[in-house]
Amino acid sequence: MKLAMIGFVCLLPMMAQDVKIPASIEKLADKASEVVDVTLDASLLQLAAKFLPANDPDTAQVKRLVSGLKGVYVRSFQFDKPGEYQASDVESIRSQLRGPNWARIVGVRKLKSGEHSEVYLRTEGGSITGLAVIAAEPKELTIVNINGPIRPEDLQELGGHFGIPKLDGESGRKNDSGKKDE
Amino acid sequence: MDDFERQLMQAMSRTDPPGAFEAKVLARVAREADGRSGLWRWFSRPVTLRWASVALALVMVATGVTWQRERERERGEQALAKLELALKITSEKLQKIDREIPK
Numbered sequence: 001m002k003l004a005m006i007g008f009v010c011l012l013p014m015m016a017q018d019v020k021i022p023a024s025i026e027k028l029a030d031k032a033s034e035v036v037d038v039t040l041d042a043s044l045l046q047l048a049a050k051f052l053p054a055n056d057p058d059t060a061q062v063k064r065l066v067s068g069l070k071g072v073y074v075r076s077f078q079f080d081k082p083g084e085y086q087a088s089d090v091e092s093i094r095s096q097l098r099g100p101n102w103a104r105i106v107g108v109r110k111l112k113s114g115e116h117s118e119v120y121l122r123t124e125g126g127s128i129t130g131l132a133v134i135a136a137e138p139k140e141l142t143i144v145n146i147n148g149p150i151r152p153e154d155l156q157e158l159g160g161h162f163g164i165p166k167l168d169g170e171s172g173r174k175n176d177s178g179k180k181d182e
Numbered sequence: 183m184d185d186f187e188r189q190l191m192q193a194m195s196r197t198d199p200p201g202a203f204e205a206k207v208l209a210r211v212a213r214e215a216d217g218r219s220g221l222w223r224w225f226s227r228p229v230t231l232r233w234a235s236v237a238l239a240l241v242m243v244a245t246g247v248t249w250q251r252e253r254e255r256e257r258g259e260q261a262l263a264k265l266e267l268a269l270k271i272t273s274e275k276l277q278k279i280d281r282e283i284p285k
Binding site for chain 1: 255
């Protein structure tokens with residue numbers, strides 16, 4: 001019993017780790033016409049933050065945000081024709097986001113166009129420790145996983161700087177009302 | 183004393199060098215010393231050699247540090263570009279999702 005407890009305690013940090021990008025998703029790069037593959041672990045993020053000018057007010061906020069992050073992972077695939085990826089590929093990601101710390105805050109499904117987008121937040125001890133976005137369209141699939149304290153509002157505040165498009169209106173706000181499927 | 187011992191003693195007996203031997207040796211030493219350039223002679227001095235080794239080591243360390251910094255700068259800039267792209271994509275997707283939520 002004690003051994004099991006020790007094992008569980010040792011496994012806790014691993015359980016709080018990033019969402020794993022399955023091999024089936026990585027293999028989509030072979031079929032895609034355009035691929036964005038960003039993998040930035042904590043050490044690379046710290047290195048990137050070092051090269052942000054500290055005295056520039058535009059980038060100071062980015063620096064502050066980035067310094068708290070542990071990992072940024074983005075996979076975005078654009079395909080020439082629909083049907084290049086399977087629902088099971090997306091499900092392999094989605095199933096990882098059903099963990100106890102993750103909560104889906106937004107879900108938008110458009111039956112006509114076949115688009116299905118979801119935003120998940122991971123909370124631990126009352127604070128946000130991760131953000132995941134799944135944006136599935138017939139000819140495009142984007143998966144974002146940001147490990148660390150980041151809120152959609154943080155990105156909204158960064159709008160207009162650092163290559164991030166300026167968000168209009170109330171964009172980026174946290175939608176606690178949650179699952180809104182069309 | 184047999185014949186062998188006599189021959190041995192004769193062979194081992196001290197003989198003076200030819201008269202010009204010393205002059206020949208000194209002349210050769212002088213010739214060789216003149217053959218070396220002034221720079222080589224300066225460089226061959228133990229003190230110079232020591233300082234040259236220290237200087238070489240310093241140059242090697244400085245080169246290594248510069249190379250390492252340059253490499254880190256390249257990695258940092260690449261990471262920054264990737265971060266910018268990742269945040270841009272995330273922001274665009276969030277914005278799109280937000281637009282699609284029925285108000």
